[in-house]
Amino acid sequence: MAKRPWASSHGRSGSGGFPPRIRRAILTRDGWQCTHVDPHTGERCTATERLEVDHVVSQADARRLGWTPAEIHDPANGVTLCAPHHAARTRAQATAGRARARAARPRRRPPERHPGLR
DSSP states (O other), X not given: OOOOGGGSTTSOTTSOOOOHHHHHHHHHHTTTSOOOBOTTTOOBOOOOXXXXXXXXXXXXXXXXXXXOHHHHTOGGGEEEEEHHHHXXXXXXXXXXXXXXXXXXXXXXXXXXXXXXXX
């Protein structure tokens, strides 16, 4: 069976990437260029190779908010990023997600005061 490289930005089938028609529409809308803007200089990334399409609102967050698959894969929820900026954005989202999960977990027992500070 032939591999479907359009199945996601990483070529893994079943990972929920944008359908090919919508992916092309997002890339065309963004001028086939990374849309990352450097927060310090305000300059847009000039990369035009190794482009990937990412969800603005992650699929997990969108499902948690009750979005339909059509809303999740709407072109307005897509953004073009070069591979390095996509990887950095994914790392930041993962870190934030772990922090949210950690904060939501109940503490097993209240923290004890140090005996020397009583």
